[in-house]
Amino acid sequence: MNRFITKKKLYEIGINLKMINDFIELIRNNVNDNEFFTLYSIENILELSDLYKYGFDDIFYESILINSNLIQATKFQNKAVMIFSDKQNIKQNDMVISLLKKKKGYDIEKLVEIFNKIYGIQLDRQKLLTICYEENLYYDKELEKIYLYKEQWYEEVY
Numbered sequence: 001m002n003r004f005i006t007k008k009k010l011y012e013i014g015i016n017l018k019m020i021n022d023f024i025e026l027i028r029n030n031v032n033d034n035e036f037f038t039l040y041s042i043e044n045i046l047e048l049s050d051l052y053k054y055g056f057d058d059i060f061y062e063s064i065l066i067n068s069n070l071i072q073a074t075k076f077q078n079k080a081v082m083i084f085s086d087k088q089n090i091k092q093n094d095m096v097i098s099l100l101k102k103k104k105g106y107d108i109e110k111l112v113e114i115f116n117k118i119y120g121i122q123l124d125r126q127k128l129l130t131i132c133y134e135e136n137l138y139y140d141k142e143l144e145k146i147y148l149y150k151e152q153w154y155e156e157v158y
């Protein structure tokens with residue numbers, strides 16, 4: 001059964017607008033612009049928040065962040081993936097591209113591990129390959145590496 005938390009109920013248990021704004025500001029001050037994050041990836045920051053200590057389900061905290069006008073979000077394997085950005089309509093593929101921009105070429109198993117261990121997203125190899133093909137990324141089957149561009153592969157191999 002779905003239950004909704006009203007503003008009145010929040011006030012009754014001691015949660016006010018200042019506490020919610022402080023929560024958003026805490027995240028804002030500790031996450032870089034244009035860097036993707038999930039609640040899982042910022043858990044150490046969340047633990048500093050008075051609001052987080054109430055122990056609500058993740059969807060409550062995700063909703064607060066997503067509904068602030070500072071954050072763009074998308075769903076990735078049922079997790080909210082968020083970013084402080086002006087870019088509209090982000091999609092899950094943007095997260096993969098963002099990671100590939102930081103490094104020339106990623107071993108596919110390493111990318112799966114990053115998603116699982118850092119972001120708490122249970123991503124499998126096949127989903128990653130699907131994103132690769134959707135975005136015209138370069139995948140080398142022998143090296144099992146994904147590159148943003150084929151030119152990056154040339155630079156590494158030759």
